[in-house]
Amino acid sequence: MDRAGRMFISALLFLCLMSVVNATLLEPSPTSLSGPQCVNWGVYERGAVKVYESEAGRIHCPLFLHPKLYNYAQIQNTGHTLLWYRQTHELEEPVDLSLAKFAKHRDALWIQPTSMEDRGEYICLLRNMSWCVKIGVKLDVVPRKWECDDTLHRNVTVQLHSNYTLRCPNVQHLPNKTYNVIWYHNCESDKFDGYFWEVRKYELIIYQMFTFYAGPYTCVVTYQSNGHTLNYRHTISLKAMSNIGFKYPVFLNPTHDQNFTVTVGEDTKFVCQLFLPYLNDEEPQIWWSINNKTLEELSEPRYTSPEASVPADDNGDREMHRVLYVSPFKEEDLHKEFRCSVRYGKGFYSKIVTLEEKVYVPSIELGFGLGLTLALALLLFVLYRVFWLEVHLLYRSWFGTDERDTDDKEYDVYISYARNTEEEEFVLATLRRVLEAEFGYTVCIFDRDSLPGGTVTEETLQFVSRSRRLLVILSACSAFRDAQALLEVRAGVSAMLHGGSMKLVLIQLKESRATRNKSHKPDTHQCVKELRRARIASALIQWEGEKSSSLTSHFWKKLQLQLPVRTPTHATKPAQVTSYTDEKQKSESAMLMLESIHMPDTHLYKATYKHIS
Numbered sequence: 378m379d380r381a382g383r384m385f386i387s388a389l390l391f392l393c394l395m396s397v398v399n400a401t402l403l404e405p406s407p408t409s410l411s412g413p414q415c416v417n418w419g420v421y422e423r424g425a426v427k428v429y430e431s432e433a434g435r436i437h438c439p440l441f442l443h444p445k446l447y448n449y450a451q452i453q454n455t456g457h458t459l460l461w462y463r464q465t466h467e468l469e470e471p472v473d474l475s476l477a478k479f480a481k482h483r484d485a486l487w488i489q490p491t492s493m494e495d496r497g498e499y500i501c502l503l504r505n506m507s508w509c510v511k512i513g514v515k516l517d518v519v520p521r522k523w524e525c526d527d528t529l530h531r532n533v534t535v536q537l538h539s540n541y542t543l544r545c546p547n548v549q550h551l552p553n554k555t556y557n558v559i560w561y562h563n564c565e566s567d568k569f570d571g572y573f574w575e576v577r578k579y580e581l582i583i584y585q586m587f588t589f590y591a592g593p594y595t596c597v598v599t600y601q602s603n604g605h606t607l608n609y610r611h612t613i614s615l616k617a618m619s620n621i622g623f624k625y626p627v628f629l630n631p632t633h634d635q636n637f638t639v640t641v642g643e644d645t646k647f648v649c650q651l652f653l654p655y656l657n658d659e660e661p662q663i664w665w666s667i668n669n670k671t672l673e674e675l676s677e678p679r680y681t682s683p684e685a686s687v688p689a690d691d692n693g694d695r696e697m698h699r700v701l702y703v704s705p706f707k708e709e710d711l712h713k714e715f716r717c718s719v720r721y722g723k724g725f726y727s728k729i730v731t732l733e734e735k736v737y738v739p740s741i742e743l744g745f746g747l748g749l750t751l752a753l754a755l756l757l758f759v760l761y762r763v764f765w766l767e768v769h770l771l772y773r774s775w776f777g778t779d780e781r782d783t784d785d786k787e788y789d790v791y792i793s794y795a796r797n798t799e800e801e802e803f804v805l806a807t808l809r810r811v812l813e814a815e816f817g818y819t820v821c822i823f824d825r826d827s828l829p830g831g832t833v834t835e836e837t838l839q840f841v842s843r844s845r846r847l848l849v850i851l852s853a854c855s856a857f858r859d860a861q862a863l864l865e866v867r868a869g870v871s872a873m874l875h876g877g878s879m880k881l882v883l884i885q886l887k888e889s890r891a892t893r894n895k896s897h898k899p900d901t902h903q904c905v906k907e908l909r910r911a912r913i914a915s916a917l918i919q920w921e922g923e924k925s926s927s928l929t930s931h932f933w934k935k936l937q938l939q940l941p942v943r944t945p946t947h948a949t950k951p952a953q954v955t956s957y958t959d960e961k962q963k964s965e966s967a968m969l970m971l972e973s974i975h976m977p978d979t980h981l982y983k984a985t986y987k988h989i990s
């Protein structure tokens with residue numbers, strides 16, 4: 378029992394001793410860091426460090442960024458200690474400074490060199506006996522793919538013609554005062570002539586900026602520490618920017634004299650467009666507000682304005698726009714103030730849009746209808762110009778009256794022509810056949826229809842007065858040289874002047890080679906003109922030989938137009954009536970003839986017969 382009792386007591390003593398040792402050992406351990414007196418400033422995002430793999434990296438404690446708050450030189454003399462920890466799995470472990478690769482140098486921790494496992498959050502902690510503060514910094518390690526890799530870089534814009542000094546970072550903080558810096562531009566060194574650009578220690582001075590000085594600049598720093606040779610590099614990408622005089626934004630839209638047309642009930646889009654000359658590398662902000670309230674404050678789904686970011690051009694300038702959609706635009710919006718604002722550098726600029734209400738006009742429908750009407754009218758006009766003959770014939774066939782219903786005449790057409798000429802051939806071979814066989818007219822030709830033995834004058838007068846139309850065939854006025862033809866024309870004119878229902882139609886044969894004679898030509902022209910001017914002939918139709926021979930040619934259509942209308946449903950009149958009127962007309966005709974001989978004072982007569990006599 379004594380032995381067992383002694384063992385128990387010694388074990389108890391051992392445990393007591395161990396707990397005391399443990400307590401003294403644990404006193405400065407991380408657990409006590411998170412005591413209530415340690416102020417935690419979280420992670421300082423902007424101080425994040427990025428290093429290429431197997432190059433030296435420096436993590437600066439952000440607490441000393443503001444020397445007025447914490448000054449490294451001062452805290453040394455006031456009993457403060459700077460400690461480095463690493464955040465691993467919710468735990469803060471002290472950085473093992475006994476390892477060669479970690480070196481605490483003044484207010485920074487050097488990792489020489491870095492490896493991928495070193496990535497993570499580092500904590501720098503400043504404390505004295507009664508007070509403590511800490512802040513975190515992130516370290517990222519990036520593999521370097523090739524010699525001139527510039528994945529890690531900083532963009533800097535430099536005004537043309539100004540000077541600029543590039544500084545290789547951290548060189549003045551190196552653990553060893555002996556170092557070497559080499560500068561590269563576009564991956565080439567040894568190009569800095571000392572005249573336009575010059576290397577001084579760890580700085581590269583560009584005396585005058587030109588566009589060809591733009592591009593990536595890389596400094597490579599080499600130094601020794603604890604017998605190891607280390608290096609790191611840093612890239613600054615330079616851009617040249619035009620040195621335009623002004624430094625304020627220009628509103629391209631809305632301009633001062635421009636109105637936004639809006640229609641109540643329709644979706645509306647307001648575009649705010651700005652030209653922003655280069656100022657600094659800050660992203661400008663543009664937004665819309667309605668009655669001085671931002672869209673976030675209003676939170677009305679009718680108003681939307683998606684954010685848009687536009688990269689700067691080579692000069693650092695940018696043209697940005699921001700659209701405000703109002704869907705739909707309501708009556709109440711007409712009295713609201715729509716304002717586009719921009720924060721640019723330290724300045725603030727804004728513009729109000731002027732609304733102009735547009736009353737809804739169905740302009741498209743109206744325009745379309747009008748256009749269609751015009752097009753239709755034009756089409757009809759063109760059709761009429763091309764097919765006027767056909768249109769007239771069609772009209773006549775529908776609405777024309779058959780003259781057989783209103784008069785007692787026997788013949789439709791009386792053909793007058795000069796005998797033993799070209800015209801005779803045309804009349805007998807072509808005209809008569811077509812009129813009788815094709816069109817179904819009753820044709821009177823004196824030589825065929827007159828009875829042998831009668832008086833020519835009397836019979837001619839009778840035949841002409843019993844015809845509805847007198848067709849006079851002309852070529853070189855030859856008709857008026859033939860005695861019979863002259864008589865026929867005279868009878869026709871007389872019947873026309875006194876009866877009214879007679880119409881005289883001239884058919885002119887195009888001069889054939891045989892009759893083409895200089896002395897005749899003006900003559901024909903003249904007499905035809907005279908007849909036309911005196912309005913005795915209702916029409917002059919030209920026979921153009923071959924061209925007119927087809928029944929569908931203009932010649933036949935024009936001729937048909939001058940001849941009486943033929944309606945198919947016409948009932949022929951009893952022959953008795955004709956014979957009765959024959960007698961009556963005979964005496965009438967004789968009278969007419971006499972009249973025309975005794976009273977030739979009408980000026981129409983004069984005009985017509987001037988050339989004949």
Ligand SMILES: *[C@@H]1O[C@H](CO)[C@@H](O)[C@H](O)[C@H]1NC(C)=O
Pocket residue numbers: 455456505506507508
């Ligand atoms: C610890 O530091 C704080 C702030 O720097 C200071 O106010 C305090 O007096 C210091 N305490 C001791 C014991 O030195």
Ligand SMILES: *[C@@H]1O[C@H](CO)[C@@H](O)[C@H](O)[C@H]1NC(C)=O
Pocket residue numbers: 530531532614
């Ligand atoms: C630098 O500018 C280039 C384009 O000119 C862009 O692609 C790149 O992301 C910029 N770098 C940084 C760090 O902003």
Ligand SMILES: *[C@@H]1O[C@H](CO)[C@@H](O)[C@H](O)[C@H]1NC(C)=O
Pocket residue numbers: 540541582584
């Ligand atoms: C750079 O320009 C500024 C003013 O533009 C001038 O004060 C300075 O001396 C110039 N620096 C060099 C190195 O030429």
Ligand SMILES: *[C@@H]1O[C@H](CO)[C@@H](O)[C@H](O)[C@H]1NC(C)=O
Pocket residue numbers: 553554555556600601602603604
């Ligand atoms: C500093 O660098 C020099 C040579 O460049 C070397 O001799 C010296 O040992 C280095 N100092 C330390 C502390 O590593």
Ligand SMILES: *[C@@H]1O[C@H](CO)[C@@H](O)[C@H](O)[C@H]1NC(C)=O
Pocket residue numbers: 668669714
């Ligand atoms: C918005 O604010 C500006 C200046 O602060 C003022 O002039 C304007 O009258 C305000 N507009 C409205 C609709 O309140």
Ligand SMILES: *[C@@H]1O[C@H](CO)[C@@H](O)[C@H](O)[C@H]1NC(C)=O
Pocket residue numbers: 634635636731732733
């Ligand atoms: C803009 O609208 C106002 C009325 O709202 C009108 O007086 C002015 O003439 C318009 N200006 C233009 C350029 O249309």
